[in-house]
Amino acid sequence: MRNSPSKNEPGSGHSRNFTNWSPFVKSSSGFGISPNRSYALLSLLTLLIVGAFISTRILLDPTRKRPSRQRLDHIRYSQNTPPTPVTTQSPKPEFTLHCSANDTNATCPRNSYPATASFGEDTPTATCPDYFRWIHEDLRPWAKTGITREALERAKKTANFRLAIVGGRVYLEKFQDAFQTRDVFTIWGFLQLLRKYPGKIPDLELMFDCVDWPVVRALDFAGVDAPSPPPLFRYCGNEETLDIVFPDWSFWGWSEVNIKPWESLLKELREGNQRTTWINREPYAYWKGNPSVAETRQDLMKCNVSEEHEWNARVYAQDWIRESKEGYKQSDLASQCHHRYKIYIEGSAWSVSEKYILACDSVTLLVNPHYYDFFTRGLLPAHHYWPVREHDKCRSIKFAVHWGNSHIQKAQDIGKTASEFIQQELKMDYVYDYMYHLLTGYAKLLQFKPEIPQNAMEICSETMACPRSGNERKFMTESLVKHPAETGPCAMPPPYDPASFYAVEKRKQSTTKRILQWEMKYWNKQNQTGS
Structure with missing residues (x-):
């Protein structure tokens, strides 16, 4: 910081004379223009005119993007106002596989499934696609009589496995191997359904046949004194059979032919x-x-x-x-x-x-x-x-x-x-919703209390995926449900009445x-x- 002006500066006397900086000086006749400083006045006027012209062009230019009021306020107060903290939503928790070093002996951890889904019965949901109405038709053979344990056991004749859901956990009794990994990825689909809708799937027991063609012939159960048909789940049906149609294994991957x-x-x-x-x-x-x-x-x-x-x-x-x-x-x-x-x-x-x-x-x-098939x-x-x-x-x-x-x-x-x-x-959410509604309707027909089969073992995502390798492990990891659904399943459409079915x-x-x-x-x- 300078203490005094230099000799070449205006007002370089012992005391600083600020009036000498002005182009206007006091004369005996009043205010006049100093000849020695006329160039300063001319320069100042020129600057004022040019500045006014430029400001007017800026203000009147319709193509020029003007700062918003919000931006101006930010510029004006940013140095005086502390920054507003940014609030971010916590990410949804993800549930991964709990595999240990010794994967061949994987067991079901206590928290195999996510916490119970929080949606309620009154959660607003979209109506399911129209093909869901066929669930009512597939379960109609047991609508009046219900499903007895005796009828269920008769389905064992051709089934590949029995699957039981008791207390929200899954138990498997295997009877015979299926072709390739059909049974493996079908069972995997059941496990992922329970992860998507934890605590929402009722207790049940079912028999599943992984062979292509249906076997429960309607004619065998058409008489008045005929027993009720065995409830047997599989991937397809036809007009002559009563097999219960379920989504096929390939929705979770077909490892043998590299279908994702x-x-x-x-x-x-x-x-x-x-x-x-x-x-x-x-x-x-x-x-x-x-x-x-x-x-x-x-x-x-x-x-x-x-x-x-x-x-x-x-x-x-x-x-x-x-x-x-x-x-x-x-x-x-x-x-x-x-x-x-x-x-x-x-x-x-x-x-x-x-x-x-x-x-x-x-x-x-x-x-x-x-x-x-189901759709x-x-x-x-x-x-x-x-x-x-x-x-x-x-x-x-x-x-x-x-x-x-x-x-x-x-x-x-x-x-x-x-x-x-x-x-x-037919997006995956609807595949799971179809499974949900089919199993819920099926469970309501059971005339007995589902139990853990004597020869069954508990299964979960860990026991199935952790010991596997190659495409099987890859596809299971890829199709793993990582968090519960935030809303309930779609709303079931009503069954066909005779007139609409005929139409x-x-x-x-x-x-x-x-x-x-x-x-x-x-x-x-x-x-x-x-x-």
């Missing part, structure tokens, strides 16, 4: 759809699978393009052994949405491939099925899929592709409706019949013209 859990795969299928628009896809019908499991699939192979025929189909046999050796490079489901039409055809019974085909935005050409009874012809005749597949497929390529917008709508159904109404079935039949009439008319015309 549904929640992950559904996202990949959605992304795969976006790679190629429908209009830019190959204008043919596509199928790839194992033809050796059924004659109807072997018959489909005849529809491939050849020198003699163009059936508008491109079908391929899948060699799973070679695929496993080559790392499943040619079987990525999310990369198979490259044709406008995809064919679904059953194997020895229903096939898990149906949901993957429907998810593709392509028009699903559904070869007349004999079996249904396919909610599908409608010409809305979610296009029906194809079973005993004249090639000509039926050719007409379907011809119709779709001639009615592009309508064909796209069918494909889009099906994929939206899969993405929105749905009538719509399916009449639409299919109309399409087959179009097909016959097309081929009659082709025969007349000789083309």
